[in-house]
Amino acid sequence: MAPSTSTAAQPGPSAALAPAQEQPKTLDELVQYLTTTTGSAATVNGTLKTFGTKETRDTLLASTLGSGQDPLEVLSPETNTLGYLYILAARLDVSGALPPQIQHVESFCKRFTPEHARLAPDRISALAKGIVKASGENIKHALDPLCSIVLRYPPKPTYLTSVHPIFLHACVTARHFAAALPVLSTPIVDIDTTISDLHYNDNLLYHYAGGVVFAVLKRWREAEEFFEIVVTSPAQTPAAIQFEALKKLTLVQLILYGKAIQPPKYTNNQLIRMIKNSPYNTLGKAYPQTAASLTAIVQKDVEAFRSDQNLGLVQQVIDRASRWLIKKLTLTYITLGLTDIGKEVGVEAEEVRVIVLNMIEIGDINASISIDGNVTFADSTPQFTKADVDAALARAQEQSKLLRDVERALNSSKDYLQKALKHKDDAWGMDEDMYSTPPSGAWAEESMYA
Amino acid sequence: MEMDIDEQQQTRRTGVMRVLPIDDNHPFDLDQYISNYTGRALVDRLTFLIPQCPTLAVQAAQVAAKHIRNMRDTSLYSHLSIAYEQAQTNASSDAPLPPFHEVVSIDQTWIEETNRKNADERTKLEVELKTYSSNMIKESIRMAHRDLAEFHRSVGDYQTALKHYAKLREFCTTSQHVLDMCIAVLELLIEQRNYTHIPTYVFKAEPALDASTNALRSSTHISASSAATPHAAATAAQASRDRLMSERQKTQTKLEVATGISHLGLASYEKAASAFVRVGSAASLGAWATKVIHPSDIAIYTTLCALATLQRSQIKSQIMENDTFVSSYLESEPYIRELVVNWLGGKFKAVLESLEKYSTRHALLPHLAPHLSSLMQLIRSRAVALYFRPFATVKLEKMAAAFGWTISQAECEVVRLIGEGDIKGRVDRLGKILRAQETDQRAELFARTMKAGQDMQSANRKLLLRLKLQQADLIVKAPKQSNQPQQGSQQPIQSAPSQSGIGGFAGKVPEIFTNILSMGSGD
Numbered sequence: 001m002a003p004s005t006s007t008a009a010q011p012g013p014s015a016a017l018a019p020a021q022e023q024p025k026t027l028d029e030l031v032q033y034l035t036t037t038t039g040s041a042a043t044v045n046g047t048l049k050t051f052g053t054k055e056t057r058d059t060l061l062a063s064t065l066g067s068g069q070d071p072l073e074v075l076s077p078e079t080n081t082l083g084y085l086y087i088l089a090a091r092l093d094v095s096g097a098l099p100p101q102i103q104h105v106e107s108f109c110k111r112f113t114p115e116h117a118r119l120a121p122d123r124i125s126a127l128a129k130g131i132v133k134a135s136g137e138n139i140k141h142a143l144d145p146l147c148s149i150v151l152r153y154p155p156k157p158t159y160l161t162s163v164h165p166i167f168l169h170a171c172v173t174a175r176h177f178a179a180a181l182p183v184l185s186t187p188i189v190d191i192d193t194t195i196s197d198l199h200y201n202d203n204l205l206y207h208y209a210g211g212v213v214f215a216v217l218k219r220w221r222e223a224e225e226f227f228e229i230v231v232t233s234p235a236q237t238p239a240a241i242q243f244e245a246l247k248k249l250t251l252v253q254l255i256l257y258g259k260a261i262q263p264p265k266y267t268n269n270q271l272i273r274m275i276k277n278s279p280y281n282t283l284g285k286a287y288p289q290t291a292a293s294l295t296a297i298v299q300k301d302v303e304a305f306r307s308d309q310n311l312g313l314v315q316q317v318i319d320r321a322s323r324w325l326i327k328k329l330t331l332t333y334i335t336l337g338l339t340d341i342g343k344e345v346g347v348e349a350e351e352v353r354v355i356v357l358n359m360i361e362i363g364d365i366n367a368s369i370s371i372d373g374n375v376t377f378a379d380s381t382p383q384f385t386k387a388d389v390d391a392a393l394a395r396a397q398e399q400s401k402l403l404r405d406v407e408r409a410l411n412s413s414k415d416y417l418q419k420a421l422k423h424k425d426d427a428w429g430m431d432e433d434m435y436s437t438p439p440s441g442a443w444a445e446e447s448m449y450a
Numbered sequence: 451m452e453m454d455i456d457e458q459q460q461t462r463r464t465g466v467m468r469v470l471p472i473d474d475n476h477p478f479d480l481d482q483y484i485s486n487y488t489g490r491a492l493v494d495r496l497t498f499l500i501p502q503c504p505t506l507a508v509q510a511a512q513v514a515a516k517h518i519r520n521m522r523d524t525s526l527y528s529h530l531s532i533a534y535e536q537a538q539t540n541a542s543s544d545a546p547l548p549p550f551h552e553v554v555s556i557d558q559t560w561i562e563e564t565n566r567k568n569a570d571e572r573t574k575l576e577v578e579l580k581t582y583s584s585n586m587i588k589e590s591i592r593m594a595h596r597d598l599a600e601f602h603r604s605v606g607d608y609q610t611a612l613k614h615y616a617k618l619r620e621f622c623t624t625s626q627h628v629l630d631m632c633i634a635v636l637e638l639l640i641e642q643r644n645y646t647h648i649p650t651y652v653f654k655a656e657p658a659l660d661a662s663t664n665a666l667r668s669s670t671h672i673s674a675s676s677a678a679t680p681h682a683a684a685t686a687a688q689a690s691r692d693r694l695m696s697e698r699q700k701t702q703t704k705l706e707v708a709t710g711i712s713h714l715g716l717a718s719y720e721k722a723a724s725a726f727v728r729v730g731s732a733a734s735l736g737a738w739a740t741k742v743i744h745p746s747d748i749a750i751y752t753t754l755c756a757l758a759t760l761q762r763s764q765i766k767s768q769i770m771e772n773d774t775f776v777s778s779y780l781e782s783e784p785y786i787r788e789l790v791v792n793w794l795g796g797k798f799k800a801v802l803e804s805l806e807k808y809s810t811r812h813a814l815l816p817h818l819a820p821h822l823s824s825l826m827q828l829i830r831s832r833a834v835a836l837y838f839r840p841f842a843t844v845k846l847e848k849m850a851a852a853f854g855w856t857i858s859q860a861e862c863e864v865v866r867l868i869g870e871g872d873i874k875g876r877v878d879r880l881g882k883i884l885r886a887q888e889t890d891q892r893a894e895l896f897a898r899t900m901k902a903g904q905d906m907q908s909a910n911r912k913l914l915l916r917l918k919l920q921q922a923d924l925i926v927k928a929p930k931q932s933n934q935p936q937q938g939s940q941q942p943i944q945s946a947p948s949q950s951g952i953g954g955f956a957g958k959v960p961e962i963f964t965n966i967l968s969m970g971s972g973d
Contacts, residue, residue, distance in 0.1 A: 198922065200919070200924040204926070233924075235927075236926065239926045242926070332869060332876060334877065335878045382893060384900065396907075399907050
């Protein structure tokens, strides 16, 4: 059987001409078909989809061959991607079926042909869920295979798939936060529902979990971005997770900027109203103050913070307050004694020295401490090298090109053209405006910052 | 509108007032103050003054009672007694005030007689209005309404007075009538301190003023051309034009004053200042000088608002070089003139001292009183900022001396102003020196540009994702059983406790995430 596999399932012009084969009825026939067929991947997928009856399909797929052999031994992950995938998913899903060996799962995840697998997105989701289920308590065993799927399945790493949230959830559950970083490092900008059966929750959960991962790793800037994506995701009625994300976003911003920032204009109004009436807003308004008075404020609503499971973050916010107070002092004073700082910030002079030293070290402030305990704040003017500027320019050009492409794609999309044609007579002025926009229009707004 | 009036009167009468100091350092001359006003304006000011100056309460109450006897509003008595009672509670314990009935003898027969007379008059006027209304004579109806409005105003029933003025409007036939009505309403509104409605009537009056001036002008042309000799015609025309202009000037001045008071009442001090400097000569105030606002009050309002908001050059050109303003208003209050001169000369210590000296006088001006402290704060801040502007470094010691403060007081003030962004500088706490900020414009620009670029890129990225989500219709929607969100969850990962208190939500939050972060601080 093995030699025939090398000729199977190569999509191409000749594949379309291959005669339709008889529908396989049993698993043996199916495996036989899979290993010998020359049909295109789409044909194979069709056959697999209609294999057996709806009720018996998974049970059949999950059984063993007549010879008692494991069908996964026979098939190859590269060439029989689809067949392998269907059987694997069924085996993991059907209760009582023989669980697949771990190396089968791993080898599939590392070797499958992405183009073929994309024909059966629902099976990929099922497989991912099955992997999590099968790993049971030892969820860290699931991370590797899931990571391979997430990295290999989408056509580009910028696409979101339904496996993304499953993988991140597994990472968080297993507390292997760093494992998620290779995936999180590429921001999601593409959504294609044809390659993955996405639900709005997938997007929310992925970014929420990403935000949690970054927050745990204290990478606040990224955490802010991820939480903001959750908060600003389009919604008719906001989801509970969006409100939770907004709460965390507020806390992360307090840590990152020392103040809460108004969410973007396109945020759902209901969310903004709700956060205004929450203890998070009270905390943000009062911030930064001395740790003692902040603790008093938090204590008033401690139950709310506790039930939101945010007490840990809140504590970090409070710990951070003295740094923001010191930073504020640098704007007003040139020299200050450590004791004076301590008085303003509400901590002991020795502790102030530690904090100030640390802040100087990480570059938060530009200052020096004299022997007698006086701190001199110097102006910190940011310096940019030519390389920095060039890099920024290159990024800007890249963005500009990206936006131009998006605009072109939009202008040539069917929906847009239909609409434009319909309104051609009564909205000439508007259309003219659109077409006459110079190609650099995307970055034209930049001039106002210059 | 009626609600507004009620509330304002409430706060005016029940508001807690502090006792103002009156001594050699804070001189206040009651006799001079009351000589400026007559009638209701005087009584109102006295009732405003009594609770704040218990030492003057007896004298003020007697003067007020004397004036009330000449008017027809019997309710003023009770207002007076309320104010007096407040003064009694505010009075220091070693010099208690005599009870009200000992100070003012209330003439019950006078009250009853006045009430009866008022009722008679009212019936008479109402009957008149009815007769005119049935006769449909516009002009008579207008006058009947006007009389009724004036009557109600004199007995202190402002709301009915306003109602009649409003009705009167549809019976106005000439723009002069409209103008008369607007001025009367403005008087009423200022008396009530109903600042929000003043601009409405000013706007209504302005076109009417233009129209009536034009009408008068064309009529004088006709009369002039019919005169016998060309020379006589010319003089007549000249005389009538002068009269016309002064008429117009009078109304215009009143409108400006009303606008200024309204802006002041609404705390837009800069607009108030520029309205006040436009008012005409004191002569054109006419009866308003004693009924509504005395020229010396205008001088105080204008100067304080101007010092708090205008640039030094503006103060110079609009106040000191404004001949009408100087001769009509500034001259009537010499210390105010001195104040402006000192301000322009940079003698801030003298300015602040003089402001403190006359603080009692200022706090007793009804329109100014609620804004006095914020105006003083603004003036002080501007003084410090102006003082520092020409220097690169200033010793706090010198600064304190220039303002008559202690060093720590000066430091407090400076630190506050830096925090508010009014002073661009930083304090050297050890050397007690204030240093001006030197900004590297080029580096600043670079930093700002880089930040703008980064912000825009990340905003673009997020918006593109949002666009894609919308295109794919991945929009959060309410669960189908919106009344039971807990059951309606469609989330793939479910381990959440029920989220009570957040109704109408789609989905729930997996608990695992929240748990993790709660532990986050332990890492």
